[in-house]
Amino acid sequence: MSVSDEELMAFADGELDAQRRAIIQAAVEADEALQRRVEAHRRMRTKLADAFSGVLSEDMPARLRAAAAGEAQSAEVVQLGARRSARWSMREWGAMGASLAAGWLIAVGLFTSTTPALKTDGDGLVASGVLSRALDTQLASDEAGAVRVGLSFRAQSGDYCRTFSLTQNDVSGLACRERQSWRVLVTAREQNAGEVRMASAPAIMDSVDQIIEGEPLDAEAERQARDRGWR
Amino acid sequence: MPSADQIRSDIAALVPRLRRFARALTGQVADADDVVQTAVERALMRLDQFEPGTRLEAWLYSIVRNAWIDEARSRQRRAKVFAPAELGEQVGDDAAATAHARLEAGEVWAAMRRLPEEQREAVALVCVEGFAYREAADALGVPIGTLTSRLARGREALQRMLGETT
Numbered sequence: 001m002s003v004s005d006e007e008l009m010a011f012a013d014g015e016l017d018a019q020r021r022a023i024i025q026a027a028v029e030a031d032e033a034l035q036r037r038v039e040a041h042r043r044m045r046t047k048l049a050d051a052f053s054g055v056l057s058e059d060m061p062a063r064l065r066a067a068a069a070g071e072a073q074s075a076e077v078v079q080l081g082a083r084r085s086a087r088w089s090m091r092e093w094g095a096m097g098a099s100l101a102a103g104w105l106i107a108v109g110l111f112t113s114t115t116p117a118l119k120t121d122g123d124g125l126v127a128s129g130v131l132s133r134a135l136d137t138q139l140a141s142d143e144a145g146a147v148r149v150g151l152s153f154r155a156q157s158g159d160y161c162r163t164f165s166l167t168q169n170d171v172s173g174l175a176c177r178e179r180q181s182w183r184v185l186v187t188a189r190e191q192n193a194g195e196v197r198m199a200s201a202p203a204i205m206d207s208v209d210q211i212i213e214g215e216p217l218d219a220e221a222e223r224q225a226r227d228r229g230w231r
Numbered sequence: 232m233p234s235a236d237q238i239r240s241d242i243a244a245l246v247p248r249l250r251r252f253a254r255a256l257t258g259q260v261a262d263a264d265d266v267v268q269t270a271v272e273r274a275l276m277r278l279d280q281f282e283p284g285t286r287l288e289a290w291l292y293s294i295v296r297n298a299w300i301d302e303a304r305s306r307q308r309r310a311k312v313f314a315p316a317e318l319g320e321q322v323g324d325d326a327a328a329t330a331h332a333r334l335e336a337g338e339v340w341a342a343m344r345r346l347p348e349e350q351r352e353a354v355a356l357v358c359v360e361g362f363a364y365r366e367a368a369d370a371l372g373v374p375i376g377t378l379t380s381r382l383a384r385g386r387e388a389l390q391r392m393l394g395e396t397t
Contacts, residue, residue: 006383013357015364044386047393048255048358051339055251061264064250067271068243 003027003034012041062205117146117166118184127175127182135162135175135182136230139222151216152225153208160230161185161211163204174207177230185211235278241287242274248288248360249295255355256299258344266302270295289370292360296352296371342392350385357382 003011003024010016011024028034117131127135134147142149150163155176162182165172173187186207217225246267253263253270274281274294281290343351356367357378368378 005387006379009383009386010364010379013364040390041386044390044393045358047339048343048354048389049361051336051343052251052255052359054336055254056247058247058250060246060250064246064264064268064271067268067275068239068246070239070275 005037008034008037009041012038013045062209066205117169118187123183125184125187126178127184131164131166131175132182135164137226139219139226141219151208152222153212153216154214155211156213157211158213160225161208163208172204174204176211238278238281238287239275242271242291245288245291246271249291252292252355252360253295253299255343255359256296256352258340262302266295266299269302270298273298286366289362289366292356292362292370293372300348338393339389342389345392346385346388350381350388353378353381354385354389358386 007016007020007024008028011021011028016024028038116128118125119128120126126132130146134145134149138147138149140149140151144167146167148165148167150165150172152160152162155161157176159176159178161174161176163172163174171187171189173184175182175184177183186204188204249267249270250263253266254260257263257266270291274291281287343354346354352371353367356362356370357364362370364375364378364382367382368375371378373381
């Protein structure tokens, strides 16, 4: 009996109705070549499933968690912080590269205005002026002026860190307390909604994921940390 | 009828599988996650378009697939996406796998990328995601006979590429 490859495939996949299945079953049992073809179909299916099964156990990127939590790509960091749940992966401080593109920071005037919000020192970027003051004193629940503060948390190093966005420049970032100043670890430019590429808030959240210890501070803990001078 | 909150949480729970499907479709890690991100955002914006009683999976998979089609078309990047040079990057991603398994997965990924789009999506839905033929045909919006024929041609091509003889 000649069996079409499509029907043999459907047989191997368990997709035939009872009547056709019985007919093909009988044909396969009587013909070694058909048996080999059925086995080849099943092996191929297993091989394909195995080749992609590892994806299921990979860590979920923060931007996908944010998307699934209903955070649009242009979502404010403060909203991401309020809703985010458990951290998924623990990596080292050192894994966080400087994702700073100095060119566009200059382009948006963050260094060059008379009262810059960012300045450089030997090690990179530190908050200055209005940003430094906001990180020192402003709470996430405060009305945003030039700076909106997002979530605050303790890093694995023990230092306090806070996310922020500069409302006039569409720039957001993550800064951590270092002695008397705030070291800016990551900055990202907000992007318009509707673009496929990763926007800034998820980029910042990725960095938060890498360094956070436990959960973000709630409003009360944030206030207490502020009152203690972030020490 | 499930609440919108219930559907949202069901969608969130399906994201790992959507990533796997997108990986099989795009053959590329970053593109796959872009596509899933776009699809999840679209799905949440269009929750009202989900028909209760139909399978949430099928609805989401079709959104992922459409997001990929849009993405590939709008950027005209298929040529780049499917460049063999990217293979090493993808294969190296799964640190837990043994060297042999990685090698084998890499061969499968490479072979998948060489399939025509319509065969690749049929194979991805049935062989990677475990959809029944009927479900896969519905998700792709084609008759079941069309699905079966694309699936058979895709698998035949994969068997040739992967050196499986019958």
